[in-house]
Amino acid sequence: MRLNKTGFKTNLDLGKDTINGIKKKGAPVILDEDFRGESNTAGRPLEYYDAYRITKERDIPRTIPTITIGGAKVAAPCNITAVTAEGKGGKTAFKGVLVAGAISKDGIIDGFTDVEVTPNPTGKAVLDFDTEQSEEDQQYNHNTSLSRAGLTSTPDYCRSYNIRTLPLTEYKEFTTNVCRLCSEKFGGIHLIFIDGGADYITSVNDEAEANAIVSFFTWLSVEFNCAVLLIIHLNENAGKNADTLPRGHVGRQAVRKGYAQLNISKEGDISTLQVLRARKAGHDTPLVCFQYSHEKGFHISVDSQSVVSAKQADKDLIGRRRAEKIASKIFAPPKSLSYTDAIVQIMKATSKSKATAKRYLEDMQGWEIVKKHDDSCYRLAVIG
Numbered sequence: 301m302r303l304n305k306t307g308f309k310t311n312l313d314l315g316k317d318t319i320n321g322i323k324k325k326g327a328p329v330i331l332d333e334d335f336r337g338e339s340n341t342a343g344r345p346l347e348y349y350d351a352y353r354i355t356k357e358r359d360i361p362r363t364i365p366t367i368t369i370g371g372a373k374v375a376a377p378c379n380i381t382a383v384t385a386e387g388k389g390g391k392t393a394f395k396g397v398l399v400a401g402a403i404s405k406d407g408i409i410d411g412f413t414d415v416e417v418t419p420n421p422t423g424k425a426v427l428d429f430d431t432e433q434s435e436e437d438q439q440y441n442h443n444t445s446l447s448r449a450g451l452t453s454t455p456d457y458c459r460s461y462n463i464r465t466l467p468l469t470e471y472k473e474f475t476t477n478v479c480r481l482c483s484e485k486f487g488g489i490h491l492i493f494i495d496g497g498a499d500y501i502t503s504v505n506d507e508a509e510a511n512a513i514v515s516f517f518t519w520l521s522v523e524f525n526c527a528v529l530l531i532i533h534l535n536e537n538a539g540k541n542a543d544t545l546p547r548g549h550v551g552r553q554a555v556r557k558g559y560a561q562l563n564i565s566k567e568g569d570i571s572t573l574q575v576l577r578a579r580k581a582g583h584d585t586p587l588v589c590f591q592y593s594h595e596k597g598f599h600i601s602v603d604s605q606s607v608v609s610a611k612q613a614d615k616d617l618i619g620r621r622r623a624e625k626i627a628s629k630i631f632a633p634p635k636s637l638s639y640t641d642a643i644v645q646i647m648k649a650t651s652k653s654k655a656t657a658k659r660y661l662e663d664m665q666g667w668e669i670v671k672k673h674d675d676s677c678y679r680l681a682v683i684g
Contacts, residue, residue, distance in 0.1 A: 365580075366491055366527040367398060369573075369588060370414040372581035374560040375491075375527040380517050382497075382554045383531050384546045385564035390571030391531050392433075393590060393599040394564060395493060396441050398529065400448035402426040402491040403458045410448045413601040414586050417491075420457075424490040425482035428460040429475055431496030435462050444598045457486045464499075471500045472516060479524055489524040497530035497554065504548025514553045530554050534563075544576055570602055620667050623660060626650060627669045631680035642670075642678050 341348070354360075367375035375381040385391045400409045401417025403426050411417075420426065430438050442460050446452070454460075459482055463474055475494075483489050494500075494517060501509040521528040532546040532554060544563050545552055555561045560578035564571050573588040575581045589602040630645045631637065637645060639661075646657040661678070664670045671681045 364418060366418050367401075368416045369562075369575055369581070370586040372575065372578070372585040374562060374575055374578060374581055374585075375529060376559055376580075377525045377527055378522045379559035380514070380521055380528045380530055380554060380557060381559045382546060382551070382561045383529055383564070384534050384544070384551070384555075384561060385571075386534050386566070389534075389566045390564045390573070390590065390599070392441055392495075393571065393592075394562070394573060394588075395428075395495065395529070395531060396445045396598065397448060398491070399426065399428060399442075399445040399458075399493065403445070403451070403455055404449045408450070410450075410596075412588050412590055412599075415588055420490045422488075423455065423457040423486060424488040425479075425486040426458050426490050427479065427482060428493040428495065429471075429478075430460070430462050431464050431471070431499035433462070433464070433495070438462050448598065457482075464496075468500070468502065472513075475520070479520060483524050489526040491526055492520060492524070492528045493531065494528060495531040497532050498547055498550050501550060504550045507549050510548065510550035510553050513550060514557050517554075518557060527559070530558075571599070619663065620669075623664050623667060624669055626660065627664050627680060631670055631678065633680055636673070636675075636677040636679045638677055 363377045365373035365376045367373075367381070383391055383394060394412075397409070397411045397415060398417055401407065401411060401415075402420055404417070404419055405421045405423065407417070407419035409417075428442075433441070438460065442454070446454065459478065461474075461478065463471060466474060479489060479492065497513070497517065498504045500513045500516075503509060517528050517530060532551050534546050534551075535543050544561070546555065546561075555577055558577075560581055561576040562573055563576050564573045566572070570589055570591045573590075575585040578585070590599045591602050592598070593600045626646065626649050630642070630649055642661055643654060643657045646652070646660050647654060650657065650660065652660070661670070665672065668681050670678045672678050
């Protein structure tokens with residue numbers, strides 16, 4: 301056992317792996333204590349630590365982003381990226397597009413507008429570990445990814461595993477062994493998906509467990525020089541509270557340590573992905589909107605500008621109806637109010653500030669709900 305370049309212990313003998321003192325056959329695994337800062341490097345010379353030193357002179361290869369949205373980098377080798385949403389919000393559909401792009405050798409897929417995945421011409425491994433779905437559901441989504449990529453059968457380098465029936469204590473060992481073996485067989489790993497990253501620990505709010513598992517996923521990305529995408533749920537009722545942080549300490553830690561957070565919200569039948577908390581993507585990164593197509597049998601892109609316009613129209617309609625309701629009470633015929641009295645009455649009816657009350661009155665005039673007459677008083681106009 302020795303320290304590898306990431307600073308974690310690794311067993312180099314493929315035939316004599318040891319887990320908690322027990323020899324096992326198969327690929328090397330990572331021990332739990334490797335992610336608790338217990339590696340002993342005392343007594344080593346200063347030069348030993350040069351592998352971790354950053355200088356201008358050091359030759360550090362520039363990575364090519366694995367996934368971009370509108371040209372903005374959202375996933376790259378040696379990094380984790382969190383994909384977050386509430387349950388049934390569209391995470392699986394988005395992952396399906398990314399899997400299709402990752403297994404494509406030429407990059408030509410039936411995907412989403414503005415979403416680009418680096419092609420995989422040499423057939424490096426694409427790994428998907430799912431802790432949540434049934435085998436039937438996972439197979440359906442797997443087949444959808446194949447269809448998007450124009451494939452009729454599963455390429456050997458596309459490896460999708462359903463591990464939800466395994467004991468939780470075996471998740472990391474299984475994941476590590478598969479990654480090592482696939483890296484050796486296929487000459488590297490192109491992309492890793494962990495669908496249910498929070499399921500790798502017993503409690504999403506246990507700080508020690510959360511930090512350790514996020515370190516593990518980060519280690520995977522460095523060890524195998526690929527991006528790791530963590531699919532994580534948002535907190536309960538996140539949509540109602542406009543909360544974009546994923547579940548528990550593990551979710552927050554994944555976002556803090558991650559390359560980007562790709563958050564998906566859903567209104568009606570339309571899901572909208574927004575890039576949040578990204579290192580190399582700004583607020584001008586385009587939204588990605590999609591909805592299910594019965595004709596195609598999977599989700600397709602929807603014009604984001606149309607979605608934004610529709611949302612604004614809905615918001616305006618709600619605002620107009622609110623203004624009509626307030627006006628019908630304050631300006632009930634034959635009542636007429638001066639500007640000052642109208643503002644006071646609106647403030648009383650809405651419990652809002654004076655500035656907000658002024659905006660309400662302006663909107664009422666703009667929508668022709670109330671009208672200012674020659675005597676400078678405001679009266680109710682036609683509502684309908």
